[in-house]
Amino acid sequence: MDQESIRVAVSTVIFALRTEGTEGKELPSLWTPFVPRLHEPHLNQWALPGGWLPGEEQLEEAAARTLGETTGLHPSYLEQLYTFGRVDRSPTGRVISVVYWALVRGDEVAEAAPGENVRWFPADELPELAFDHNEIVRYALQRLRTKVEYAHIAHSFLGETFTLAQLRSVHEAVLGQKLDAANFRRSMATSTEIVETGEVLAGTPHRPPKLYRYRQSNPLPDHS
């Protein structure tokens, strides 16, 4: 097989925070949308939204277009995650997939007009996906869990301002484990990353919780 026969595709991993549908579980969790394969190979298996890269389309534009066409989602910013190119990752010849990712807020998901076939799965309870897409989502989850230590993840999921309880729920969803509320509050109190906005959560008359924001608006600071 020579160099000319290599094909280039784009795919996108979306993470959204959802509480609905988890029936009684208190933890919000991460959900990810997939679309069924309409062609061989892996016909009818769930796969990441994506497609072939057209020769005249920028990588990120192709990722955004294919994502929008299948899921109705139009995140304001797609970040390049990683390029997957293992020799045997597709049974029909060498395919290099440049994978993008985005974290989206609940209202962005609610506003999307999804394609007929899109289906959301909990990110850590996935079906068997086409190609190496299980591996890709696992890699994205691992990156997300590393990021939560230093990056402004909650900004992407919650918007500009948030309560400490909301921030904790994001960290819990990303890490997949419950955090001690008092410890979390103490650790955030000494953090230089978040600051009080001086405002409180609207619609909560009795001891309304304070709103915070990140000192710098920078959802995914290192292009990683």
Add this chain to the structure above:
Amino acid sequence: MDQESIRVAVSTVIFALRTEGTEGKELPSLWTPFVPRLHEPHLNQWALPGGWLPGEEQLEEAAARTLGETTGLHPSYLEQLYTFGRVDRSPTGRVISVVYWALVRGDEVAEAAPGENVRWFPADELPELAFDHNEIVRYALQRLRTKVEYAHIAHSFLGETFTLAQLRSVHEAVLGQKLDAANFRRSMATSTEIVETGEVLAGTPHRPPKLYRYRQSNPLPDHS
């Protein structure tokens, strides 16, 4: 231009810390190797080590092989940096370049048997490079500067153990600016990232400086 005409290449950005050749300047600085283009387009211009991806070769193996053939360098670990694929980045058709990078120690550079044509340049004083390679090196430098805040960069440049002065010189080289020695010492004293090894630098009988190591050996923790 259809999808079939897209070609895939690999390139590698190497950063090494060098003090020689900077004539009297105390700061060590980052240097990067380039090789001359042997074909059109951009014949004879300096370019990152790299080449076309063969259909049967893994991405990282192709990057390591082309790097070794041209520079003699064999870093123990290449990390994927980013994939560059702008529609107009090559004048002879669409090329997607998957770029890898590595930080190498001075002794790794000294031991390399370089190809005839390789030439090292200070990373922030580059000639006009082929294609978008100036942009690629700038991007790598920016990523490196973000990393120095939290990653174990000195490990890659210096090895397992190092003095505080050596650690500071790495931070200075990466950030491209002199740091206050007393402030740096104080900031490292409160860091949980580095610990004393209990040993001192050999060959320095009078008040030999203490050796430190990172708490965890993890040169580039986030695959970014």
